[in-house]
Structures are given as structure tokens and as C-alpha cells.
Amino acid sequence: MEQDRxxxxxxxxxxxxxxxxxxxxxxxAAIDMECMxxxxxxxxxxxxxxKIDNLSVSIAGNPGMPALAKVAGVVPFGTKxxxxxxxxxxxxxxxxxxxEFVSEAKELGVHMVACQMSMDVLGIKREDLVPEVEDVVGAxxxxxxxxxxxxxxxx
Amino acid sequence: MEQDRxxxxxxxxxxxxxxxxxxxxxxxAAIDMECMxxxxxxxxxxxxxxKIDNLSVSIAGNPGMPALAKVAGVVPFGTKxxxxxxxxxxxxxxxxxxxEFVSEAKELGVHMVACQMSMDVLGIKREDLVPEVEDVVGAxxxxxxxxxxxxxxxx
Amino acid sequence: MEQDRxxxxxxxxxxxxxxxxxxxxxxxAAIDMECMxxxxxxxxxxxxxxKIDNLSVSIAGNPGMPALAKVAGVVPFGTKxxxxxxxxxxxxxxxxxxxEFVSEAKELGVHMVACQMSMDVLGIKREDLVPEVEDVVGAxxxxxxxxxxxxxxxx
Numbered sequence: 001m002e003q004d005r006x007x008x009x010x011x012x013x014x015x016x017x018x019x020x021x022x023x024x025x026x027x028x029a030a031i032d033m034e035c036m037x038x039x040x041x042x043x044x045x046x047x048x049x050x051k052i053d054n055l056s057v058s059i060a061g062n063p064g065m066p067a068l069a070k071v072a073g074v075v076p077f078g079t080k081x082x083x084x085x086x087x088x089x090x091x092x093x094x095x096x097x098x099x100e101f102v103s104e105a106k107e108l109g110v111h112m113v114a115c116q117m118s119m120d121v122l123g124i125k126r127e128d129l130v131p132e133v134e135d136v137v138g139a140x141x142x143x144x145x146x147x148x149x150x151x152x153x154x155x
Numbered sequence: 156m157e158q159d160r161x162x163x164x165x166x167x168x169x170x171x172x173x174x175x176x177x178x179x180x181x182x183x184a185a186i187d188m189e190c191m192x193x194x195x196x197x198x199x200x201x202x203x204x205x206k207i208d209n210l211s212v213s214i215a216g217n218p219g220m221p222a223l224a225k226v227a228g229v230v231p232f233g234t235k236x237x238x239x240x241x242x243x244x245x246x247x248x249x250x251x252x253x254x255e256f257v258s259e260a261k262e263l264g265v266h267m268v269a270c271q272m273s274m275d276v277l278g279i280k281r282e283d284l285v286p287e288v289e290d291v292v293g294a295x296x297x298x299x300x301x302x303x304x305x306x307x308x309x310x
Numbered sequence: 311m312e313q314d315r316x317x318x319x320x321x322x323x324x325x326x327x328x329x330x331x332x333x334x335x336x337x338x339a340a341i342d343m344e345c346m347x348x349x350x351x352x353x354x355x356x357x358x359x360x361k362i363d364n365l366s367v368s369i370a371g372n373p374g375m376p377a378l379a380k381v382a383g384v385v386p387f388g389t390k391x392x393x394x395x396x397x398x399x400x401x402x403x404x405x406x407x408x409x410e411f412v413s414e415a416k417e418l419g420v421h422m423v424a425c426q427m428s429m430d431v432l433g434i435k436r437e438d439l440v441p442e443v444e445d446v447v448g449a450x451x452x453x454x455x456x457x458x459x460x461x462x463x464x465x
Contacts, residue, residue, distance in 0.1 A: 143337055146461045150301070151302055152461045154318075171351055175319070179452075182450050183453055305458070310321075
């Protein structure tokens with residue numbers, strides 16, 4: 001019997017939005033679903049060697065954050081502070097870092113692929129990406145996988 | 156016969172992004188679909204007792220907003236003004252408030268559940284959430300529901 | 311035999327988030343899928359006559375952008391600069407503009423529809439939208455199409 005599939009497009013490069021794809025994919029792989037994470041646009045930051053350990057919290061989905069955190073959105077040092085706070089909160093709750101999640105996902109057989117077109121537009125090369133990335137593909141590859149998936153999400 | 160299902164992950168806490176999940180879920184429930192709203196990360200603000208009536212407009216998806224509204228993104232008073240404007244626009248168009256939508260969704264049998272892990276990370280307790288919330292669950296519960304859903308969305 | 315379907319809700323009005331729906335829909339149409347793009351909230355900017363050529367880059371999913379680009383989020387002139395840079399990058403990579411993508415999508419038979427309720431709330435009229443828009447509909451129309459779709463996404 002074919003495995004049920006989960007297909008996720010990862011389009012955001014913020015620390016907060018980097019978590020849901022990995023939480024869902026590793027949970028799905030654990031119940032024997034076949035998963036694909038398709039990294040595109042800012043989502044490429046999540047698998048970029050030089051950025052994976054320095055993802056920052058976005059103020060986007062969270063305009064209710066305290067004023068300080070909001071200002072942090074335009075003040076680099078402030079962003080760093082809020083992002084550190086969130087990293088600590090994750091660690092205190094025994095949640096893996098994104099780098100650990102990438103390893104875990106790889107071990108569980110999650111297919112992590114990068115969008116060719118976005119890489120061209122943003123000037124990112126294959127060697128800029130973490131080695132866990134399986135392939136660099138086009139949108140058609142994602143569609144091929146997702147059309148037979150039980151769940152498809154755009155994060 | 157089993158009901159068709161709609162599964163939505165609610166990950167944003169802004170006023171503008173709080174609407175789509177409720178509009179879709181109540182419309183789906185009205186045509187007899189079984190719906191689950193899974194609130195996670197900033198989406199927990201939408202069902203947070205102290206925040207549900209004070210959600211603010213996000214500038215995220217809307218960089219074309221007038222300069223004033225943009226600055227509002229980092230100036231608390233400005234945000235309040237823009238958010239009030241939007242609330243009035245919704246009211247003038249006879250669209251329910253988010254609090255009214257939560258009641259309506261509950262009445263229509265929409266399952267509103269909160270993400271355990273996000274609550275741990277953000278330090279939110281069960282009693283902080285509105286009573287309409289049915290349960291606090293893990294990602295596996297969402298996947299279980301969504302893998303048999305006709306439509307799954309990440310908002 | 312019925313065609314496989316792709317259903318996408320377009321809720322963001324930023325230049326970067328305007329691309330994924332069109333890239334996916336045109337790629338899907340090319341492999342003979344039937345596609346619907348449902349434009350709602352800020353997504354209406356993407357098909358707004360006066361805005362389609364002036365969409366700006368969002369800092370939302372990309373808090374890791376250089377400080378300058380972040381400040382651009384609240385400084386109109388700065389936004390214009392970053393957006394121009396991105397438009398050039400797309401053009402250099404031979405990627406169509408959003409206006410060209412709308413034409414291409416229309417030619418490929420992609421159904422582009424606008425959300426009635428959002429138009430009411432935001433005060434947008436039918437004649438404000440580009441002529442390629444097929445219809446103005448409610449959420450129920452989207453659900454009807456999406457419940458039989460192989461892939462449904464919320465962008």
C-alpha cells in the first residue's frame with residue numbers, strides 16, 4: 001500500500017514560521033506518512049548554511065506583541081533580543097532547534113527540496129544550502145507530489 | 156455517510172488574518188462540513204480571553220498600505236487607529252466581530268482546539284483561553300483529522 | 311474524466327507573495343489541472359488595476375533581510391527601492407511580471423475570482439479590478455471548488 005503523503009511549501013524565513021513545517025513533517029513521518037518540504041522564496045533562509053542558526057522572529061503574524069518587540073522589527077539589535085528570548089523559550093520547553101529539526105527530518109526520511117527558480121532570483125547556490133537538502137527542483141515536482149497528498153499546506 | 160472535512164491551522168494573531176479561518180469554517184459548517192480550527196503560535200491570541208477583543212491589523216501582507224498605516228505598525232497608538240478603522244469597516248459591512256464568530260463557530264459545531272506545544276512555549280494556560288475552545292491537543296491530532304479532510308489550509 | 315484541481319486563496323498583496331499563486335497555477339494548468347485563484351483581503355491588490363504594477367516587497371516572512379530593507383518597511387521610498395531591486399532580479403531571471411502572469415493564467419484557463427465580502431469591507435468595486443477577473447463570488451464558491459481539489463492552499 002502507498003504511504004499517505006504530506007506536502008508543505010515553506011515560503012517564510014522567520015524563526016516562528018520555520019517551526020510549523022518541521023513540527024508537522026516530523027509528526028507525520030512518525031505515523032508513517034511520506035513528507036515533502038519544498039523551500040521557496042524566504043523559506044530558503046531556513047536551509048541556508050549561513051542563516052539556519054540565526055533566524056529571527058517575525059512581527060508579521062503578531063501585531064499584538066509588546067511595543068518593544070514591534071520596534072525590534074526595525075531595530076536589528078532588538079530583533080536579536082526577541083529572537084534569543086524565543087529560542088530560550090523553545091529550549092526550555094524541550095523543543096529542538098531548527099538545525100536539529102533538519103537532521104531529525106532527514107533521519108525520518110522527509111524529502112527536503114529547494115525551489116530552483118527562487119534560488120536563481122535570489123542568487124542562492126546549491127552549495128549555500130545545508131547538505132540535508134535532497135534536490136533542487138521546480139514547481140512541477142512539488143505539484144506532482146502534492147496532487148497525491150492527503151494534506152498540502154503553504155506556510 | 157461521513158461528513159466532508161475542512162481543517163485549518165490558525166497561526167496568525169492579526170485581526171485581518173483572524174477572519175479567513177472563521178469565514179471559511181462557518182461557511183463550510185453551513186454546508187454540513189465538519190471543521191477543525193487548530194490554533195497555534197500567534198494564532199493563540201485569537202482565542203486568548205484578554206486578546207480576542209483587541210486584535211490588531213498586520214502590515215505584513217499589505218506593504219502597499221498608506222505610509223501612515225505602515226508607521227502604525229511600529230507605533231502602538233497608530234496601530235490602534237488603523238485597527239479601529241478596520242473594525243468599523245467590518246461592522247459597516249455587517250460582518251461579525253471575531254468574538255461573535257467564535258460563538259457562531261461553536262454553535263455550528265466547529266472544533267476549536269489549541270496547540271499544546273505552542274502554549275508551553277508561549278506560557279499560555281488553558282484558563283487563559285475562551286471557553287469555546289474544545290481541547291488542547293498535539294500536532295498528531297491535527298494530522299489525524301486533516302489526512303481525511305477534503306480541504307486543509309495553513310493560515 | 312474530470313480534471314484534477316488546484317485551489318488557492320490569495321490573501322497577501324505583497325510582491326513576493328503574489329508570485330507563488332501564479333507560479334503554481336500556471337505550472338498546474340500546463341499539466342492540465344483546473345485552477346482557481348480566489349483573491350481576498352490584501353490579495354485583492356494583486357488584481358487591482360491601480361496596484362498590480364506597484365506591488366511592494368513585504369518584510370514579513372523575511373526578518374533576516376538587511377537592516378536597510380527592514381527600515382524600508384516603514385519608509386515608503388525605501389520600500390520602493392527594495393521592490394525595484396526584486397523586480398529586476400525577477401526580470402534578470404526571465405520570470406514574468408505579475409501583470410504578465412495574470413494574462414498567462416487567463417490564457418491557460420485559470421479561474422481568477424474575487425471575494426465579494428472583502429471587496430465590500432475594503433470598498434473595492436468590480437471596475438477597480440483587472441478585466442481578467444472572471445467573477446466576484448463568496449467563500450461558498452471557493453469551498454465548492456476546493457472540496458473536490460487535489461491541492462488547496464492558503465497563500
